[in-house]
Amino acid sequence: MEFTPLRISTVKPLRDLTFDLYIFFKEHYLCYAKRGEQLSEDKFQKLKTQKIAKFFITEQDEVNYQKFLDALLDETLSNPKIDLEEKVNMAEGAASSAVERMQKNPTESAYRATEKAAKSLRQVITGNPDTLKKIFGKKVEKNEEIIKHSLNVCALAVKLAEVKRCTEQEMDDLGTAALIHDIGLTTFNKDDIQLFYKPKKFLSNDDKRVYYLHCKDAANILKEKPYVTPAILELVMNHEEVASGLGPNKKKKLSLQEEILSLVNNYDKRTITNKTSPAQTLKDMMIDELGNYELNLLNDFKKVLQTEGLLE
Ligand SMILES: [Fe+2]
Ligand SMILES: [Fe+2]
Structure with a gap:
């Protein structure tokens, strides 16, 4: 089975997953949550801080995940009640996942994900004056x-x-x-x-x-x-x-x-x-x-x- 990487910031707790979510842990892919399930707030927070685990979906689930992400991005970015930090994190997560996918295998699905991510980043930037400061204020590890x-x-x-x-x-x-x-x-x-x-x-x-x-x-x-x-x-x-x-x-x-x-x-x-x-x-x-x-x-x-x- 082929796996596609994703950032956990592009998944949200208390929302029906439309794909199986895998983690890569100690050299193995383990199904962490199944489609139809939801991540509890608690589980989600733990995953976010979990540096050793990487997240994946199967290649077959790419379309389902992209639909999930597109809807989540549209909802999150247009919701005035959601703070800028969360919006930036989600748009950055979508963009990072897309770039990583394009580096590994530039399929049409990865390319469409990149187009959507670029649009989302622009939407956050245009609508919120502090976005660039937030983006440029972040440091990442060498491999990123x-x-x-x-x-x-x-x-x-x-x-x-x-x-x-x-x-x-x-x-x-x-x-x-x-x-x-x-x-x-x-x-x-x-x-x-x-x-x-x-x-x-x-x-x-x-x-x-x-x-x-x-x-x-x-x-x-x-x-x-x-x-x-x-x-x-x-x-x-x-x-x-x-x-x-x-x-x-x-x-x-x-x-x-x-x-x-x-x-x-x-x-x-x-x-x-x-x-x-x-x-x-x-x-x-x-x-x-x-x-x-x-x-x-x-x-x-x-x-x-x-x-x-x-x-x-
Ligand atoms: Fe460059
Ligand atoms: Fe260059």
Whole structure:
């Protein structure tokens, strides 16, 4: 039997499960709750704090779980009585699960889950001014860093796109592309993945050649999938491009969406590799990246970071 991972924050207590919920414990999949059952508040809280257990559904239950999650997201995000913390946790859980699934096996179901997760994140961000602060305030364990980076890029990119008056479709595309932009990194071996953590200015030409392969790798993974639209494919493929033409595809003329994704990716990546504060990272970028992004966009990005309280 094949299993699909999920985050426990995307399941709720006292709600009929429409799928069998498994935990992975001591090298085994154990059915923890059956469809039709509910998780008690108590059991749910215990599961949430349980770091050793991972949660799964069977591949056959993917459709049932997705329907369950879609309804739960719609209800949770539109309910004014539910606090922001819970909304953010659920949208993040949906996004993290989706990215993890896309890394492992980019099926249509995983892709649709990614689209829905990106939309949900955007919905929380648009409706609640403190969302970005909550998202960026969270730290994760090392093995979750690339997923967290993808969520950060998604959140900041849709916010900047909103300021730049992109259309709904453009914002949805940006959100989805941002979540999967680095799935090419999953094909890297243990040594090469270290390049993700190395500051760009210390990458040798050889390092760059290897590191930049992740853009092509992602494109190769996605281009055969009929459900991935050309717009998403282009965005993913060009997420490391810069106007000076020094990106992996040497592209100089970037669309606004491509420039937003590249800029935001560059920013979040710097905070990981250079370990600089948000304010310092921005300062460095205003100097280092002048020929790479429109000054106008850099300034709008600075405004976003300021108004969202991310520079404090
Ligand atoms: Fe990348
Ligand atoms: Fe990235």
